Amino acid sequence: MTDPFQNVDAAGPEFIKIFADTMEIRQSDPTMEALVAGYLSRLDFAKDSLTVEIGAGAGAVTRRIAKHAAPAQVIGYEPSAGFVKEARARAPNFDNLRFEQADGATLPVADNSVDNAILHTVLTHVVAPETLLAEAARALRTGGWLVVADVDFSKAALASAANDPLDCCAKEFVRTYVTDPHLVGRLRGLIADAGLRLDHFDVQSRVIITEAQMLPWVEITTRDMVTRGLIGQGLADALIAEHAQRAADGRLYGYQAIATAIAQKI
Template sequence: MSDPYSNLANEDDALQARIADAMDARCLEPAQVEIRRAYLGDLELPEGAYAVEFGSGTGHVTNDLIEMAGATKALGIEPSPIMVERARQHFDGKPSLRFEVGDARNTGLPSSSVDLVLMHTLLCHVPDPQDAVREAHRILKPGGLVAVCDGDYDTATAQIADFDPLDQLVRFMINQNVTNLWVMRQIGELLGAAGFELGRRCGHGYVAEGEAGYFLTVIDRGADRMVETGVLFPQTAEALKAEARSRVSSNTFFGFMSYVSQIARKPIG
């Protein structure tokens, strides 16, 4: 299966809504909020800054451009109309935030018009990531910043012991839902080739907490996909989902992934 996030608008409405639910769950988890604050919280933006998120999903991260990065207004660009509608519902009544259907590789925004471009867990899903990076460079003002953050997907795990079957669900989910597994290990080269000067790079460990809301969506989507592709019988998938929930209620569930953030600047002149 090709990564459904790479062409989400073409997937059926039920899958788009399921992914929107997973994005909402992930965005609101305190550990995820702290990852975003860690790399967005100390950017130096000019007065009245205009920021754009490429791949804005359900809009929470676009809102961070104002609440964490200090931009005055922000635009989220996203190909899935279902995601855009969800984002508009979440932030209805906040005139500083706008969401539009569009593509990161060709935004239609004027050249040199934006102070900050953010790509948060986008580039791993874009088949030609260099096109999105070049577009960010084009629309940024000289001196403007790009912030890229994505999973370092090879580190994703739910394993608590040797040969733990739950870990296979996580690996299968990643295998089926990520186009560029290594994007954050290649990001310096991608940004450099587009003309950016590299700034701070940080690693961020994410451990599922409490009810493990987001990580359970990973387990469930991995299990369902194994059924769809004939790897598992439905009853086995249900048993593995139940195993994950039993671990959550007995405090033995472990879900982990590293994220990496990279800041870069469009040179002045």
């Protein structure tokens, strides 16, 4: 199965609705909120500046950026028409934010015209991340800033013991919904190859201890595995119940490592 995030419209309206909601849940997580607040605090948003989020999805992060940047303008570029429609519907009251349909490889902006370009959990879902980084570098003005925030999916886990059966949900998600789980390991090199100067790189832990944080992963991956005939409905129900029980008992433990890289066009 190819990562559906490579072509969200082809994945269909149900996928769009589920992942629009899932990305809202993820962005409301205090760890994710702190991570976004952290990188936004390192950028400048002068009144006449332009910030773009590339691969904006349904706009959960773009709205957060626009609140911080106001009154400066923010554009969310997103290749999926379905996500653009969701993003516009979810952001009715902003006068400094708009969403446009565009692929990150061909942004409809002039050279040297963007002050801040943000790629938030996008590069792990594309086949050629170097193309998107080169395009962001083209769009940025000299002195402008690139932010890449992405999950090191090679470390994603939902395990409290060796061969923990619940971990199959995390591993299946990475196998089927991620294009390059090791992207973060190559990120600093990719940024250097794009001609940008790295200013900051860190990796933070997102720990999953409540049911809502990872429940969509467990529901989606178990449903997919049933559909593909890999497991029966009984096992799917048991995994969801185990996840709920661990959360209720205070024993749930999932893990994601999330990198933030900030680089400047010089």
